[in-house]
Amino acid sequence: xxxALTALEEAYARRGAPRPLASxxxxxxxxxxxxxxxxxxxxxxxxxxxxxxxxLTAAGARAIRxxxxxxxxxxxxxxxxxGGVDPMARSVLTRLLAGSFGxxxxxxxxxxxxxxxxxxxxxxxLRRVEPGTGLPEAYLVDILHLPHRxxxxxxxxxxxxxxxxxxxxxxxxxxxxxxVAAHNERRRLLAAVADLRRAAPARLTGRQFLAVAGxxxxxxxxxxxxxxxxxxxxxxxxxxxxxxxxxxxxxxxPHVYDAIESEGYVIVxxxxxxxxxxxxxxxGAGGLxxxxxxxxxxxxxxxxxxxxxxxxxxxxxxxxxxxxLFVAYSRTGDEAPAWDFPAQRAALDIPxxxxxxxxxGRADLTGLRKEHPCAV
Amino acid sequence: MRSVKSLxxxxxxxxxxxxxxxxxxxxxxxxxxxxxxxxxxxxxxxxTMDIPYAVSQWWASLVAAKQxxxxxxxxxxxxxxxxxxxxxxxxxxxxxxxxEPEAGPWGGLPKPTIVVGDATGDVTRKVFxxxxxEPGVTFYPLESAAENEVPANWWELMPHRxxxxxxxxxxxxxxxxxxNLVRFLETTTGRRFSESRFREVMxxxxxxxxxxxxxxxxxxxxxxxxxxxxxxxxxxxxxxxxRGTEWARDIAKRFYEEVRDRVxxxxxxxxxxxxxxxWIGRGLWYDMGFYQRFQDEYGAVFVWSMYLAIAADxxxxxxxxxxxxxxxxxxxxxxxxxxxxxxxxWYVKEARLHGIDGVVxxxxxxxxxxxxxxxxxxxxxxxxxxxxxxxxxxxxxxxxVVKRIGQWLENVVLA
Ligand code: SF4
Ligand code: SF4
Numbered sequence: 001x002x003x004a005l006t007a008l009e010e011a012y013a014r015r016g017a018p019r020p021l022a023s024x025x026x027x028x029x030x031x032x033x034x035x036x037x038x039x040x041x042x043x044x045x046x047x048x049x050x051x052x053x054x055x056l057t058a059a060g061a062r063a064i065r066x067x068x069x070x071x072x073x074x075x076x077x078x079x080x081x082x083g084g085v086d087p088m089a090r091s092v093l094t095r096l097l098a099g100s101f102g103x104x105x106x107x108x109x110x111x112x113x114x115x116x117x118x119x120x121x122x123x124x125x126l127r128r129v130e131p132g133t134g135l136p137e138a139y140l141v142d143i144l145h146l147p148h149r150x151x152x153x154x155x156x157x158x159x160x161x162x163x164x165x166x167x168x169x170x171x172x173x174x175x176x177x178x179x180v181a182a183h184n185e186r187r188r189l190l191a192a193v194a195d196l197r198r199a200a201p202a203r204l205t206g207r208q209f210l211a212v213a214g215x216x217x218x219x220x221x222x223x224x225x226x227x228x229x230x231x232x233x234x235x236x237x238x239x240x241x242x243x244x245x246x247x248x249x250x251x252x253x254p255h256v257y258d259a260i261e262s263e264g265y266v267i268v269x270x271x272x273x274x275x276x277x278x279x280x281x282x283x284g285a286g287g288l289x290x291x292x293x294x295x296x297x298x299x300x301x302x303x304x305x306x307x308x309x310x311x312x313x314x315x316x317x318x319x320x321x322x323x324x325l326f327v328a329y330s331r332t333g334d335e336a337p338a339w340d341f342p343a344q345r346a347a348l349d350i351p352x353x354x355x356x357x358x359x360x361g362r363a364d365l366t367g368l369r370k371e372h373p374c375a376v
Numbered sequence: 377m378r379s380v381k382s383l384x385x386x387x388x389x390x391x392x393x394x395x396x397x398x399x400x401x402x403x404x405x406x407x408x409x410x411x412x413x414x415x416x417x418x419x420x421x422x423x424t425m426d427i428p429y430a431v432s433q434w435w436a437s438l439v440a441a442k443q444x445x446x447x448x449x450x451x452x453x454x455x456x457x458x459x460x461x462x463x464x465x466x467x468x469x470x471x472x473x474x475x476e477p478e479a480g481p482w483g484g485l486p487k488p489t490i491v492v493g494d495a496t497g498d499v500t501r502k503v504f505x506x507x508x509x510e511p512g513v514t515f516y517p518l519e520s521a522a523e524n525e526v527p528a529n530w531w532e533l534m535p536h537r538x539x540x541x542x543x544x545x546x547x548x549x550x551x552x553x554x555x556n557l558v559r560f561l562e563t564t565t566g567r568r569f570s571e572s573r574f575r576e577v578m579x580x581x582x583x584x585x586x587x588x589x590x591x592x593x594x595x596x597x598x599x600x601x602x603x604x605x606x607x608x609x610x611x612x613x614x615x616x617x618x619r620g621t622e623w624a625r626d627i628a629k630r631f632y633e634e635v636r637d638r639v640x641x642x643x644x645x646x647x648x649x650x651x652x653x654x655w656i657g658r659g660l661w662y663d664m665g666f667y668q669r670f671q672d673e674y675g676a677v678f679v680w681s682m683y684l685a686i687a688a689d690x691x692x693x694x695x696x697x698x699x700x701x702x703x704x705x706x707x708x709x710x711x712x713x714x715x716x717x718x719x720x721x722w723y724v725k726e727a728r729l730h731g732i733d734g735v736v737x738x739x740x741x742x743x744x745x746x747x748x749x750x751x752x753x754x755x756x757x758x759x760x761x762x763x764x765x766x767x768x769x770x771x772x773x774x775x776x777v778v779k780r781i782g783q784w785l786e787n788v789v790l791a
Contacts, residue, residue, distance in 0.1 A: 079747060080747050080748075081747075082739070082740075082741065082742065082744075082746070082747060083741045084740070084741035084742050111522055113498050114496075114497045114498050117522055118744070120522075121715055121716060122748075124716075124717075125716040125717060125720070125748050128717060129720075129748070129751065129752070129755070139524060140522060140523075140524045142521055142522045142523070142524075142545075144495075144519050144521060146495065146517055146519055148553075148556075150519070150549055150552040150553050150556065151519055151549070153548075153549075153552070154519070154521065154545060154548070154549040157545055157548075158545065161524075161545075302498070303498040304498075306501065306502060306505040307502055307505060307506055308505070308509070330458075334498070335458055335460070335461035335462070335498070335499055336498040336499055336502060338457070338458040338461065339457055339458065339461070339499060339502045339503070339506075340502070341456065342455060342456030342457060345456070356458065357460070
């Protein structure tokens, strides 16, 4: 039997790949039949950090976070979204149009950043004016983040609408309590795995942690593998590289992690939504109210938090994971992280480097080498 | 023999702008509060409370016209912030860092006491929040919310049935934020918010935009067009920043009358008009001559740009609850121009209304990509030519682009 780490890495490598049964499933344009008669598990692709995945699980759906691919080109995404949008979103759209995710019954999109929102608008409009593209119906979950009661009430309404929509899609009532319990258990386990990476020396690389957190598995299978990984912790290697905290843009693929770690660093923490952003609090009891509050307060992400929130978070997180070098990464088309950097650097007592205007899937490490010649 | 002389209202708007700014500087120097507002936030609140304000985008365009953008972006850069991102707002932010603010255009932008912006995109909130950390400055953010399903025909619904067009979730949110803003301003400035004054301001705005609507309709149905885009922009845009004043209402009326007089006198941008063109994309402020370049050879006139059209369709909101009507003006303002299906269907409607023969689409890296607008126009049978913003530098279009448009006019539009 392969180790849990190997199994999780394999599941990560398969993320976004079509389901094995794709050939027997109905074509992508077929809607989920309304009503419980159909026992096929609906597959819902989702975009962005602000989707309350608990609700997808509660609806009995298989949830797949949609990811791009820096190596496969993005011509159609470029055309429909325009060259100024974060290339990650352009790649996701291109892959959706190419059918790279297999048969999705629906797509739900969050407003976690401008690129996700523009992607939603493109999906909605393509379905309207070019039905031949066969794109499934897209639904926007508009969770916002200003720290005010007006926003809290708005989010609660949007969460309620989304829950009702899911029930209408599946024809089944939601099992919210069960789903929240499962996702909280996964959060707890991932936090324990993050402790392994934070150990000195680190017991997991950043690349490994990215795979462990992002393995494309139903939540219960994911939980089982995480438990096994923790049980097998004694067999994990030791990674003694210079300890880096990676801040900034989302990384939906391992490319940038590979590039940085291949230079002898080990990424022991990050603040983007595909990795271990924040000590992710459990969702409280209290149903949709608690869920709405949880996602209102999630983050602080580069796209939604203020500069000072991000700087305070960076200082806390760097201390927590014993990082020796702070690397802020800002992709071309995703400029928010570059605005955070000056205050982050001022809040830190370790060296900090900004990699700005980076190409999707690439990290130009010359700046890093210059700043830290001793690191390699 | 272009018969168009520049409009009296354009000159008057320019003169008024200088007088207004000088007066604003005097008032702020005398200790009054000063608000710096983003274009898409409800200025009407500040108008009602008589709190002096300026619009961030207007200031940035003035700075650009004075060739000073580089100076302010350098100040932003010196603080370690990117100088390549969200330039409109960061140019204005740069004036907050200016050690010699009075050396700026027109005596410089006074230091604001409050900055209001909505959380559009990923960076706007950050930029204004940075400003809010300057001593004596408070940043008041507004959300930028989005809707799942919207009826496409917003321009028909907005004047009276805006509840249906925008949807209650966004309206409840922004109405709540605005009620709180009023309380905040009452508390921090000591000024009162008068409901009857507010109704007056809202009525003046609707009147102003109704005059713009009449002007738009008249230009749309008149052949040859009485004026081109270059002549209408200043008469519409500057008064837009003074919404809710009698001056702005009256100049909108006089602009309409100037257009009508031209029509009555048979004056035209290009009497030998053979093709009516629409422009999509940001304006070429540094090369306004571009828009007239195809008249002599091809009789092709740019009769449409978004500025008059959005004044005509984008602002008018009637209703008994003025705060909710004001929220309806701004809760989805940008969607009207940039979010399909609203944007795409509206451009087609406008193209048909104006009898457009061809569309020149400036493709830029603006994330609010206009692919769907161009696509909808083509689907409606209107030829579109794309030109790429990389071909544009701060001086002029290269000859290649002009030649390409010429060939397109000859082979497609006029064929
Ligand atoms: S170069 Fe100096 S500051 Fe940079 S990592 Fe090495 S020791 Fe630290
Ligand atoms: S083409 Fe039009 S603008 Fe040029 S000379 Fe003739 S009428 Fe005048």
